[in-house]
Amino acid sequence: MPGILIYSDNITLTKQLITAGLLLKEKMNQPVYVILTGEQDLTGIANTAADEVFVLKGSNPWPESYADAIANFASTEQISAGLFGGTPRGKDIAAKVAAKLGAGLVTEAQSVEFDDGCLLTTRLLYGGLAVATEEVKLPALATIAPKTFEEAGSSDKQTEVITIEAANELNQITIGETCPVVREGVELSAANRIVSVGRGVGKKEDLSMIGELAQAFDAEIGCTRGIAEDYHWLPVERYIGISGQKVKPDMYFGVGVSGQVQHLAGMRESKVIVAIDMNENAPIFEAADYGIVGDLYEVVPLLIEALKS
């Protein structure tokens, strides 16, 4: 029966998608189907307000191997909308499902509504420079980034869980070793203040000066992508931007950050934005509340001193 399909390889995200699905249901009047695959943990799923829960069970534990089975489910049920968790695996699975269904897919939708027989979505374009509102014909799919919606709460109903056998063996693909990425556990999105380092800082050693500035503000240290991905001076979970962390601290303080749109997209909702940059025309100043034009090697020590006294 036509419905709204929910799937993520990450169960926390599944619960967030259920919230989005239930909002769509109000206008679409269609049931919300939650799909889990393999051994995914059912806890807290069957007692949300979702209408039906299906577990696809196959012999291959690799989440991506379920793309065919999810597409089959979607076409058998003639689903009208599919919301997928915007993880790397989820985006791959969603695109494969979309191709098999011949359906449209909106990547990292920030909002999803039902309007006039279509899904109406918003998303960022050009690295965050613009917001596009798009209309998607049914069946319409979207991926949704983590934390776009709150997790669905529990209701007093207990949904029956239906298990479906899935043939998900893949002949040409075998999965080798997986390694967890070691994180230092910093949750940048929770920081109240962030001092962010850009490539204006010339050497890794100079980060100690930035550390001192951060300390003087009681701030966490963040950075631009180049500092993490190209120079490896700071761990990747500290870089801010459209492809990195999205942060909304009370204060974002950029030092030697030019303010390219891809970086701004991750921090422009900060309460107060401050910048130090040598180049008066750096785009960061258009995005800033306060700024100083100058050499950071001159300004930062003066600032640390002023903050200490």
Place this chain on the structure above:
Amino acid sequence: MPRILVCYKWVLDEQDIKIVSLGLSLDVSRAKYKISDYDKNAIEEAVRIVEKNGGSVEAISFGTSLKQSFKDVLSRGVDKVYAIDSSIAENADAYVTANVLAAAIRKIGPYDLILCADGSSDVYNQQIGSRLSALLGLPGITSVSQINCEGDRISATRKLGDCTEVVHIKGQAVISVLPEINSVRIPTMKQVLAAAKKPSEEIKIDALGLSDAELLPKVTKVSVKGFVMNRKNIVFKDANQKDNVSKLVASLAKEGLLKERG
């Protein structure tokens, strides 16, 4: 020796797109086209694989004004470029683009390896590699940060946020690479000159045997609006940095942003 195809997108350079304050529309009149940044990494990776294993690298694009892109693409070590130049690309969504590329690949293929970037710098849909793999019935692997080819076996290391994963593939594959997979080399003068002599081939969209429905986007734009930043823009640019610093500290104190004293 692998025969490799790289898909690339010819996109507007977002750095030159301005937001018109009235109505927040985008002014693209100053924007030039470029090879989508991450596609350069995909091209580079293909060329590196061939430098190591032998074989050939071809490139393909679906877009408009593609002729302008040939020189840049071919000077990066690509042997031949295919272009499907059509105004249909202007409103194409990932559904249409993947249909067109898959149909073209069926015509000019098969390839041992098809490389894409994980997303394009304009719309960053992150779909083409995955969709192509589904349409062509080939293994599709995304978010790849390392590739090793040996005979007809490919190992790809994926970066998945909280873990890395190695995937072994036997036979043909479609792989989408992350920008961190390599650093793109700047073409040498010799390469730039040689590019002019390399072959390019136009593929007519009508020759692909696609139905009207397959060329009709499922996702259409209702509006595109520039993101506005409403900020105070108070910039201190005195020659005397001490003055600037004390003005900044005073402002931050007013905002209540100075560290509480214990």
